[in-house]
Amino acid sequence: xxxxxxxxLVLCGYHSPVARFDARTDSAPSVHHLRVRPAMRARTPTxxxxxxxxxxxxxxxxxxxxxxxxxGKADELRERLMQALPSETAPVSKPAAPTPxxxxxxxxxxxxxxxxxxxxxxxxLALDDDLPMGDGTSAGNAGAIGRDASAAAALGDDSLLDELxxxxxxxxxxxxxxxxxxxxxxxxxxxxxLADALASLDDLDGxxxxxxPRRGAPDPFADTIASLASAAxxxxxxxxxxxATDGFDEAWLEDxxxxxxxxxxPKPRAAGGGGAPRPAAGGAAGEHAKVLEMIGKxxxxxxxxxxxxxxxALVACAHEGAWEQGAELLNVxxxxxxxxxxxxxxxxxxxxxxxTRWQESLGLLDRMKRSGLxxxxxxxxxxxxxxxxxxxxxxxxxxxxLMKEEQAKSxxxxxxxxxxxxxxxxxxEGGDKGGRPADRLTGATQVLRxxxxxxxxxxxxxxxxxxxxxxxCDVSGEWRRALNIxxxxxxxxxxxxxxxxxxxxxxxxxxxxxxxxLQLLAQMRTEGLQPNAFCYNAAIGxxxxxxxxxxxxxxxxxxxxxxVRLADPTLAPTKHTYTxxxxxxxxxxxxxxxxxxxxxxxxxxAEPSAFDYGCVIxxxxxxxxxxxxxxxxxxxxxxxxxxxxxTFTTALMACANANQLNxxxxxxxxxxxxxxxxxxxxxxxxxxxxxRQDKFDIIERLIQQMPMLGVEPNLVNYNTGLRALCRGxxxxxxxxxxxxxxxxxxxxxxxxxxxxxxxxxTGGHIDLAVSFLDEMKAEGFTPDEHVQFALLxxxxxEERPFLERSLAITPDGFV
Numbered sequence: 001x002x003x004x005x006x007x008x009l010v011l012c013g014y015h016s017p018v019a020r021f022d023a024r025t026d027s028a029p030s031v032h033h034l035r036v037r038p039a040m041r042a043r044t045p046t047x048x049x050x051x052x053x054x055x056x057x058x059x060x061x062x063x064x065x066x067x068x069x070x071x072g073k074a075d076e077l078r079e080r081l082m083q084a085l086p087s088e089t090a091p092v093s094k095p096a097a098p099t100p101x102x103x104x105x106x107x108x109x110x111x112x113x114x115x116x117x118x119x120x121x122x123x124x125l126a127l128d129d130d131l132p133m134g135d136g137t138s139a140g141n142a143g144a145i146g147r148d149a150s151a152a153a154a155l156g157d158d159s160l161l162d163e164l165x166x167x168x169x170x171x172x173x174x175x176x177x178x179x180x181x182x183x184x185x186x187x188x189x190x191x192x193x194l195a196d197a198l199a200s201l202d203d204l205d206g207x208x209x210x211x212x213p214r215r216g217a218p219d220p221f222a223d224t225i226a227s228l229a230s231a232a233x234x235x236x237x238x239x240x241x242x243x244a245t246d247g248f249d250e251a252w253l254e255d256x257x258x259x260x261x262x263x264x265x266p267k268p269r270a271a272g273g274g275g276a277p278r279p280a281a282g283g284a285a286g287e288h289a290k291v292l293e294m295i296g297k298x299x300x301x302x303x304x305x306x307x308x309x310x311x312x313a314l315v316a317c318a319h320e321g322a323w324e325q326g327a328e329l330l331n332v333x334x335x336x337x338x339x340x341x342x343x344x345x346x347x348x349x350x351x352x353x354x355x356t357r358w359q360e361s362l363g364l365l366d367r368m369k370r371s372g373l374x375x376x377x378x379x380x381x382x383x384x385x386x387x388x389x390x391x392x393x394x395x396x397x398x399x400x401x402l403m404k405e406e407q408a409k410s411x412x413x414x415x416x417x418x419x420x421x422x423x424x425x426x427x428x429e430g431g432d433k434g435g436r437p438a439d440r441l442t443g444a445t446q447v448l449r450x451x452x453x454x455x456x457x458x459x460x461x462x463x464x465x466x467x468x469x470x471x472x473c474d475v476s477g478e479w480r481r482a483l484n485i486x487x488x489x490x491x492x493x494x495x496x497x498x499x500x501x502x503x504x505x506x507x508x509x510x511x512x513x514x515x516x517x518l519q520l521l522a523q524m525r526t527e528g529l530q531p532n533a534f535c536y537n538a539a540i541g542x543x544x545x546x547x548x549x550x551x552x553x554x555x556x557x558x559x560x561x562x563x564v565r566l567a568d569p570t571l572a573p574t575k576h577t578y579t580x581x582x583x584x585x586x587x588x589x590x591x592x593x594x595x596x597x598x599x600x601x602x603x604x605x606a607e608p609s610a611f612d613y614g615c616v617i618x619x620x621x622x623x624x625x626x627x628x629x630x631x632x633x634x635x636x637x638x639x640x641x642x643x644x645x646x647t648f649t650t651a652l653m654a655c656a657n658a659n660q661l662n663x664x665x666x667x668x669x670x671x672x673x674x675x676x677x678x679x680x681x682x683x684x685x686x687x688x689x690x691x692r693q694d695k696f697d698i699i700e701r702l703i704q705q706m707p708m709l710g711v712e713p714n715l716v717n718y719n720t721g722l723r724a725l726c727r728g729x730x731x732x733x734x735x736x737x738x739x740x741x742x743x744x745x746x747x748x749x750x751x752x753x754x755x756x757x758x759x760x761x762t763g764g765h766i767d768l769a770v771s772f773l774d775e776m777k778a779e780g781f782t783p784d785e786h787v788q789f790a791l792l793x794x795x796x797x798e799e800r801p802f803l804e805r806s807l808a809i810t811p812d813g814f815v
Contacts, residue, residue: 051078291316292325305336314347321354327364342368342376349382358383358390375406377419384426393430393443400427400450407457417461420454424468440475447472448481463494470503477510498524502534509542514551517542530566533559537576544584549593552584575606582615591628594619610636614647621654626663629654642674649682656689664689672709680714687717691724699724700733703740715746719755726759731768750781757787761794769794773806783807 054062059077063070068080295313310329317326326348334340345368352361361383368375380403387395400423406413427446430439451469454461466489473482482504489496501524508516517539524531536559543552556573563571578601585594594616601608613636620628629651636643643651648671655664664686671678683706690698699721706713718741725734734756741748753776760769769791776783783791791803 051081054078288316288319292320292322295325295329299332305332305338307333307338310338311344311347314344318347318350318354321351323348323351323355323357323360326351327360340371340373342373342379345373346376346378346382349379349386353382353386353389356386356389358386358392358395361386362395374409374413375402377413377415380415381419381422384422388426388429391430393427393439396426396430397446404453415454415457415459417454417459417465420450420459420461421464421468424450424465424472428468428472444472444475448476448478460492463489463497463500466492466494467500467503470500470507473507474503474510477507479504479508479511479513479516482507483516496527496529498529498532498535501529502532502538505535505538506541509538509545512542512545514539514542514546514548531562533570533572533574533577536571537574537580540577540580540584544580544587547584547587549581549584549588549590552581553593553597556581573604573606575609575612578606578608579612579615582612582619586615586618586622589619589622591616591620591623591625595628608639608641610641610644610647613641614644614650617647618650621650621657624654624657626654626658626660630663643676645671645676645679645682648676648678649685652682652685652689656685656692659689659692661689661693661695677710680711680717683711683713684717684720687720687724691720691727694728696725696728696730696733700737703737707744713744713746715749715752718746718748719752722752723755723759726756726765726768726772727763729763729765729768731765734768748779750776753779753781754784754787758790761790764794766791766795766799770799770803770806 051059056074056077059074059081060070062081063077066081066084068084070077291313295309295316298309310333314326314329317323317329330340330344330348333344345364349361349364352358352364365375365379365383368379380399384396384399387399403413403415403419403423407415424447427450428443430443430446447468451461451465451472454465459465466485469485470482473479473485486496486500486504489500501520505517505520508520521531521535521539524535536555540552540555540559543549543555556577559571559577560573563569578597581597582594585591585597598608598612598616601612613632617629617632620632633643633651648667652664652667655661655667668678668682668686671682683702687699687702690696690702703713703717703721706717718737722734722737725737738748738752741752753772756772757769757776760766760772773783773787773791776787788807791807792800795803
């Protein structure tokens with residue numbers, strides 16, 4: 001069982017055993033860091049001997065030689081042997097003569113600790129089967145990259161080991177009868193090729209469960225390897241002569257591991273996936289968990305440190321996300337003088353990737369650099385994915401710069417299309433949908449830079465790379481760039497799919513390129529592609545931005561008819577479809593069309609949102625239908641929808657245009673009751689409504705009380721109020737408002753004086769306008785054409801020469 005566990009470790013590692021440098025001898029390496037002379041194995045006692053004197057292993061060997069099941073308790077094995085040999089009905093009274101001991105193998109083992117303290121430290125490196133996998137915090141677990149480990153389990157004697165093996169074998173008993181040798185490992189859920197390979201090693205029980213050999217003591221692990229090598233040579237017609245110390249042949253081991261040693265190829269992924277290949281499904285996950293369990297037993301029993309076994313365990317850690325165990329295995333390999341390679345670090349980085357341990361990933365990357373190892377493309381892929389999933393865009397940018405530095409070195413780092421796909425996806429995730437629009441735009445810009453960098457480096461992108469770039473064009477609205485990338489994709493021999501066309505169409509829709517979107521829609525059908533809801537919504541969005549409400553409605557009708565014709569419910573108009581059409585009707589000031597679309601939405605079972613009602617209210621407000629606006633407000637409340645500040649502001653605008661100040665004030669009161677805080681735009685509309693009815697007292701009070709109502713007036717609010725007071729000739733109140741502005745640290749600007757002059761001229765108060773003109777010039781502002789026209793068009797013939805001189809008007813025009 002023990003050597004079978006060893007084989008499972010190597011087999012599940014998906015790497016062929018390769019030669020490794022032996023730091024102790026500086027000579028040619030061997031498969032297991034052991035330089036062995038083969039030795040003959042000791043013969044088991046014959047059946048003529050006393051069965052009661054045979055050990056558990058000897059009983060197992062005797063059962064296997066006779067094709068009997070070798071699992072169960074020792075008494076059960078003796079009973080099977082007694083039944084298989086009727087001629088030997090009674091045990092011999094005298095014990096059989098002891099078999100001469102086998103010649104001992106010449107073994108070079110790893111150096112043992114030189115002191116008791118070192119031995120205690122080495123023992124403390126043993127793993128425990130229940131070691132938690134990444135449950136701690138980043139700060140608390142970052143130390144696992146160092147030298148922390150759990151205490152080693154105590155070792156038992158041979159009798160305890162025999163009992164343990166007996167219990168393990170008993171766990172595999174099948175009530176239906178004995179299992180054939182090749183079926184024993186299938187009960188663990190292993191595939192057929194792995195079970196066959198392990199069944200061929202069924203006779204080698206011992207090295208995994210043996211203690212670490214002391215210097216000068218025989219090594220049972222080396223004896224087993226030597227015996228296996230001798231058996232392989234004998235099967236090939238070898239004379240059985242001892243091999244030279246440095247002549248250990250690895251071919252037999254490679255032939256044995258060949259069918260199950262290579263990493264399984266991932267299943268083909270759907271077009272558009274830019275992430276890492278998914279691990280193979282099925283029994284592989286369970287086998288990796290068994291590998292981690294076995295490496296824990298290997299270390300607790302102080303078995304020799306073998307690079308191939310530990311590398312297989314690192315691969316298992318990568319698949320299971322056991323980053324803490326992987327980091328500790330790195331420490332053990334380094335302590336025993338094994339030269340760490342990038343493949344060792346990459347396995348632990350992949351484990352960190354699975355658990356999103358971005359701080360530990362960066363620590364391992366720094367450790368690689370300090371060890372003199374250059375990061376590989378696989379290294380950057382793992383760390384980039386980890387930082388992207390942890391929402392660390394700054395770290396992603398830093399890793400990108402580091403990757404460019406490695407590409408500039410000699411020899412340069414070879415980066416392929418897959419690595420750039422991972423990079424572009426990491427950059428895009430820095431500005432995902434949940435983030436701010438500015439962050440999304442920044443991420444899209446960086447994705448396009450990475451795409452250009454890859455093209456400059458000669459990278460041949462696959463469809464995933466082009467899709468990342470087109471998605472970035474969609475977010476940034478670079479429709480010309482999107483069309484160019486689509487052309488490049490065709491030139492590269494890659495056929496665009498529906499997702500590609502959808503991204504290109506949406507990029508064009510953001511700029512209102514209706515004709516371009518319709519041409520792409522027709523081109524899709526020509527190439528045999530069926531537009532989906534995303535493509536139709538992009539076309540409707542383009543029509544909405546171009547204020548083509550009729551075209552938006554026609555596209556929605558075509559979309560619905562196409563879904564009925566194909567019996568495809570996914571082509572039915574979605575909530576996004578109705579919202580885009582409602583937005584187009586609002587922009588085109590079409591209240592009746594907006595109401596029809598809203599009614600159609602309700603009949604189809606699509607629940608409208610507050611924004612949808614806001615679009616209909618906007619369309620009605622633009623047409624001045626105040627009654628319909630208030631009716632829609634009532635419908636919203638009946639459906640449990642809360643109007644937002646923008647919807648209230650739109651309704652206030654309708655009331656202001658209809659000179660219904662009282663209704664406007666009631667809407668403001670309703671806003672506060674519903675705990676919807678008005679903004680400066682809401683109060684600006686209310687100030688305009690007061691100006692239309694010459695409510696100058698209300699204007700003054702609103703400006704004074706806005707801070708107490710939770711809204712600080714901005715420059716536009718002051719300009720609106722000042723223009724209204726100057727139009728009404730309220731000089732005192734106008735001057736007081738200018739003083740209030742300065743007290744609140746709002747400095748009057750050129751627009752402030754222009755609003756005061758325009759209001760004064762509109763009200764026929766030319767003297768007040770001239771006074772504000774003098775103040776404007778004193779503040780260093782130069783009157784523009786609008787100020788000039790307002791003053792000269794409202795003054796009389798007596799004031800005109802004076803104003804022309806004040807405005808520096810010449811016969812040729814304004815100076």
